[in-house]
Amino acid sequence: MKKGSKAAEPDTTGIPSDTARADARRGDTRRKYDPEQTKRNILEVATQEFSAMGLTGARVDAIAERTNTTKRMLYYYFGSKEGLYQAVLEKVYGDIRALEQDLHVSELDPVDGMQALVEFTFDYHDRQRDFVRLVTIENIHGAKYVEQVKTFKGRNVTVIHTIEDLLARGIATGQFRSDLDPIDLHLMISSLCFHRVGNRHTFGTAFGRDPSHPRLRARHRAMIVDAVLRFVRKDD
Amino acid sequence: MKKGSKAAEPDTTGIPSDTARADARRGDTRRKYDPEQTKRNILEVATQEFSAMGLTGARVDAIAERTNTTKRMLYYYFGSKEGLYQAVLEKVYGDIRALEQDLHVSELDPVDGMQALVEFTFDYHDRQRDFVRLVTIENIHGAKYVEQVKTFKGRNVTVIHTIEDLLARGIATGQFRSDLDPIDLHLMISSLCFHRVGNRHTFGTAFGRDPSHPRLRARHRAMIVDAVLRFVRKDD
Amino acid sequence: MKKGSKAAEPDTTGIPSDTARADARRGDTRRKYDPEQTKRNILEVATQEFSAMGLTGARVDAIAERTNTTKRMLYYYFGSKEGLYQAVLEKVYGDIRALEQDLHVSELDPVDGMQALVEFTFDYHDRQRDFVRLVTIENIHGAKYVEQVKTFKGRNVTVIHTIEDLLARGIATGQFRSDLDPIDLHLMISSLCFHRVGNRHTFGTAFGRDPSHPRLRARHRAMIVDAVLRFVRKDD
Amino acid sequence: MKKGSKAAEPDTTGIPSDTARADARRGDTRRKYDPEQTKRNILEVATQEFSAMGLTGARVDAIAERTNTTKRMLYYYFGSKEGLYQAVLEKVYGDIRALEQDLHVSELDPVDGMQALVEFTFDYHDRQRDFVRLVTIENIHGAKYVEQVKTFKGRNVTVIHTIEDLLARGIATGQFRSDLDPIDLHLMISSLCFHRVGNRHTFGTAFGRDPSHPRLRARHRAMIVDAVLRFVRKDD
DNA sequence: TATGAATGAGTTTTCATTCAT
């Protein structure tokens, strides 16, 4: 919410934003209409609202209010509340998969690669709470909105390829067991990284311990890496 | 209302109430004036609706319609939509913890006990999707409703005690490593059992594989037991 | 409200109530059914609720809750919410007129009698806020409920007779002017005594001075007596 | 909402707004999009309903029906039933105080000024029954809504200033007694003017005489002026 | 491209009253 309202008054900081600079280049101090910026602004606010309140809990009015524009524009660009929600999903899912490709674990030793993958997954979930929440929300709705996000399925294959590659190389070197399914392993890693973020509130009130607390963060990270490596390693 | 919710619990005692006995005598299962049955009926329907639609998505009218009573009774007994939602949470959280106590893992060998605990946790989540969904929904609302459920915090301690006991005995016999935190371990087990149920829809559409499919079920169960045991076992 | 709940548990004081004593006389420690007491109890609570909330603002449930009985009894004895309201009016109007007759101003010198009447009127309104509020409420409803209170009209004639008598005697002695209408004079006295009680809340917030404050009470009393006497006195 | 209520006031300036001018040009009095008119219309209808039925007795639907708009707009502009009620209070209290300032009693001889003030007060209450009823209603609610009307307290000081001025000048000329408190005097004048309007129904049924009848009106007006002047005049 | 006003259908909640025991 604060983030949202901050975004609405960047001109008070004195620091010219990207778009402001672009404006300046073209010679006008304040562009009146900037569709891209407007859309981006709406999406940002919507991401927060949807991830905070859920699809049904989110209020179109609430989103519009924290936006630089009006409600009408929201419909102009995204057609409907659901359309906006889908746009948010699209953006958010795009981000994580894009990052995963930058990992280059294929250049690492299998064990190190596996560790890097787990740590990346951990860090991503730990930081991108909006993503975690939105996935959660999607599941409440039976994933029927991501299904319509065209780019969704393709993107997920890459992780599996990464894991397949790691497993194959680890088996070859005798470091990893050979009876593992890559998708199952991905599920395992996801589980460990996701749950502590997604359900941190109930966990926190149940055990008086917030799993997202910085002190626990490091311990959990190490624990999860440890658990996964123990799981994939070949017994000797 | 307090009187109401208290009165709602005696059915768990197994001792039939006076009215229940009177019913039995007459042989009719559906009496017109049966507050306990009315409440139970409302709670059941509400559990389904809330877990299917979320707190904001659920419709009081929809719940009432599928009930033997009218919408009015829902307010009569539970005060408000939120009150009903909380009653559902209370019931659902009560169920799992009650079952956990029936496990009697303290009578088993540490490794067997740990396996039994993991298998129980797995099975419970696998079967009680409503529970999983409701926890998810609670987390979207920052757990603010479960916080108000008085019995909630106390109930959760028991799992931790069970794990503490298992760990202590396993350490004593040299089977388990001694550097584990029981709450962290509980989090790990929960993660593995929860995620595959709670996020099965996005997982399903992402990888074309429904993790709740019976064939995968057994494999996941074994995998999770395996992973946890590898994690807690002492290296030699 | 406090008064109400206190009335509901008089047995905790240890001081036997009138009815309890009556019970004792008859030899049973606690009478189970006492229709008169029940009715009285309901009326008392209803008087408070109606005077505090108005006819439309009052809640039958709220009244029933603060009663020793249940809502059903309220309908049993008074038929409806309106019936109960009327019963309250009847009781409350009966009280003031009964008291007025005890004044015996006819035995006093006209000026002293007038002063006594004004002081009595002042004191009554000052103390019986419930009465004042109920009159106010009745006027919002166009007095349509008092109209149905049979004893209502007759009761009011007595005040006018009292004033007529005072005026006549005062005129005879040359103390009072002869051009006054008794009903108008009654209206004037009522106005001065009623307004400061009935509208004390708006008056209080408007001028930061609560006209029902004890310190102001005496001043207002003297002022009103003064004003009335100056008004009725014959100029010389 | 703030923007809305601010925008609602410029019509008192007498300067026609742009849209009003545009209207005039086209010659149509009822435009489809005219927020000011919409708000004014709602307020007018609401004033009647609230004053006739009280806050709890008033029906939002009933107000909406007699409006040119729908119920929704009522919430759009005033937020809630209570919000609308408060807006009504604000308007109605504003009116009387505004008029009082137009009296210019400071230019009159103290006795004439006092008479003018009393007559004004009398006439206002006699005509503005809605105002009287609403004040009555507010007092049933302990003035808690008027308390929240920001402009309320400030407005009331002006009457007191007027009275202070009159008293000071009257004392200086030797026409008025010097022992009077201006707020008490205001209370007295209000009492006399308010009661006969506010409680005319019970008074009417009690004494078979409607104090608001035109024939009584003049007599009461003279009587009250007389009473007040006798009260403030210095004895000689 | 942008805006603020407007809307209808729906959603939660309340309330006086009655029924079965």
Add this chain to the structure above:
DNA sequence: AATGAATGAAAACTCATTCAT
């Protein structure tokens, strides 16, 4: 005489969306 459960009709309020400017 007394009770707590039950009820239907109505009331307040909300929400995604569209219209006029």
